[in-house]
Amino acid sequence: MTHNSYSHPFSRNDQSMVARWFWTVDRGLLGAALTLMALGVALSFASSPAAIGADESITDPFHYSWRMMVFSTMGLCVMLGASLLSPRGVRRIAVLALICSILVMAALPIIGDTVKGAARWINLGPFSLQPSEFAKPGLIVFAAWMFAEAQKGEGVPGVSIAFALWALTVGLLLIQPDIGQTLLVTTTFMAVFFMAGVPLKWVAALAAVGAGGVVSLYFMFGHMRDRLSRFLSPETTDTHQIDRASEAIRNGGLIGRGIGEGVMKRHVPDLHTDFIYSVGAEEFGLVLSLIMIGLYAFIVIRGMRKAMKLNDSFEQTAAAGLFMLIGLQACINIAVNLNLIPTKGMTLPFISYGGSSMMAMGLTMGFALALTRRRPGAYELGSNVAPRRRLLP
Template sequence: MTSTAYTPPFSRNDPSPLAQWFWTVDRALLSAALVLMSLGVALSFASSPAAILADESITDPFHYSWRMIVWASAGGGIMLTVSLFSPRGVRRLAVLGLLGAIVVMAALPFIGDEVKGAARWVNLGPFSLQPSEFVKPCLIIFAAWMFAEGQKGQGVPGVSIAFGFWALVVGLLLIQPDIGQTLLITTTFMCVFFMAGVPLKWMAVLAAAAAGGVVSLYFMFGHMRDRLSRFTNPETTDTHQIDRASDAIRAGGLFGRGVGEGVMKRHVPDLHTDFIYSVAAEEFGLVLSLTIISLYAFIVIRGMRRAMKLNDPFEQTAAAGLFILIGLQACINCAVNLNLIPTKGMTLPFISYGGSSMLAMGLTMGLALALTRRRPGAYEPGASLSRPRRRILP
């Protein structure tokens, strides 16, 4: 028998842009994201037949599966295309995306479709766009850029500009209202601010302000109080959604019921979007559940390690912020499915059904891959994770 060695598709001496991309992009991170997208498509075939029962106008049992293939293909294409960008191209795309998303979000009270009491989507015929999904990575990159500019001491009020845009985005989210996205964006924004070198005393002040903001939101929004009440007093309120999801996860056991054999999933509302994790757990068991969590952990840990070794302050904080964003959203979705936190209505990155979510996650990962590519001078020789912190405030 003869063994055939792996032959790379490009030579290291090939000067073409694709060849340079292939040898500089983190192929392990790229592969992990593509595996998660593939799992999302596979799980859509398990969830679609049960999901269409809630809509009598749909007759094709795999309606959501075919659409998921389209969204995953488009999201993968965006990820690969954006990963070709230079850091300057990343900044330009983020600024344009941020401004565009803000304009659309500001128009949502007038042109948006209201679903379950929230106007978060713009109807574009066969596709509904949720601009808040795209504003997240763009705001994080813009904030990292402004923090880096503020460090240069050239009179640019980077911190003030970044916080001004964060406040604008949060205000537009609260108008919709979308508390989950507000908390996710704020947490990630504060992480980026911390990594940019803010003193700990400022972080303590910001943490206290954030706690006060959460308390204010509790009294301002009735649906937030209702969700917290259902979580803290499940015996006195209707917890049908999370109860059915918990039943599905328990029914899966170690190896699951088998492909297409899930029974409890038929009673889980939004099983193909917010609760796709419970479908995976019932049909494929704890093994696949831990595999999915491990893939997210791999993306975050490896991505953070690469980000923290970058020389440029902007590239370092922007890339780290994007990986934190992916990890936090995955943690929130899994925690909701496991009934560890109140329901948030947040998708599982790369896996949940949804055009806006899949396209935005493709954009987020593409931006992170672009920033962490190996370019001349991008990484310190023998760089380690223990680097002196930079200060951006006196």
């Protein structure tokens, strides 16, 4: 019997770019991200009619759902495209994303739209762009690159350059102002700095400085004081938003009220963005909540384990930082919905409505998938792997 000369497009003998990608990418991580995207689209159909509310300019009750499908498709294309990149390609695209984001963020006071007292978006016809979303993965990858260059001991001031770009990014975020993104970016940046090889005494010093910075932000920004006061003393102020979200989660019980049967979503502002978790919890119950949390935990744990096995210092710290970025943002959003921390105005990765958030999360996950792909020597100790050095004495 002769073998058919026509090979399957994804056979192991196929050397095309797509075939090599299929056999080297972590399909478990990819599947988890795709599942979260699918859940996001499904929950958009549950939340869209209520999210429209009294807006008479929108006649289609599933207006946000159709847009969410477009955003998810765009995010999927970005994620798959980024996952095809080489580590060098990841660096190049990340630097480009960071530079473009910083330039647009610097222009926001002039060209940006102010919504709820914050200038974070620019209008692009029917869509709005939030450049800070793309600055996050760009900064993490760039910082990991600079820290890796500093470890080589060849005179590159990588630590100084990374901290300078971090300070510039944070400064532009505070001008908007966006305290939540500032804390998320700073926490992830410091984690990458620690993973790059910083002595514990420096970690303690940076933690003390960070605590002082948070206290300073409390006195500098009135809206931060107001949110913290509402969280610590809910009986003294209006907490309608978080109260309705908490009630929705409680009413969901174990298996939820059923598809389209949720009632509290009609009283939760921003339910399709910041509080989409409470919508899902009410209609699908604790079961869906645990599934979502489990998917995020799977991405972070599996991703971090793969990242820590990489030989290259840049690839290791960049991939770990990107997975941590996804996990921290998910934790913050869910914690806000559960009334464990003050409200932050932060989206739930892959699930909340929003084009900028979806595409930026696709870029973040795509970078992480690209860096953790199986490549010759990536997970094997080779003679060309330089010994790791401490960044600071």
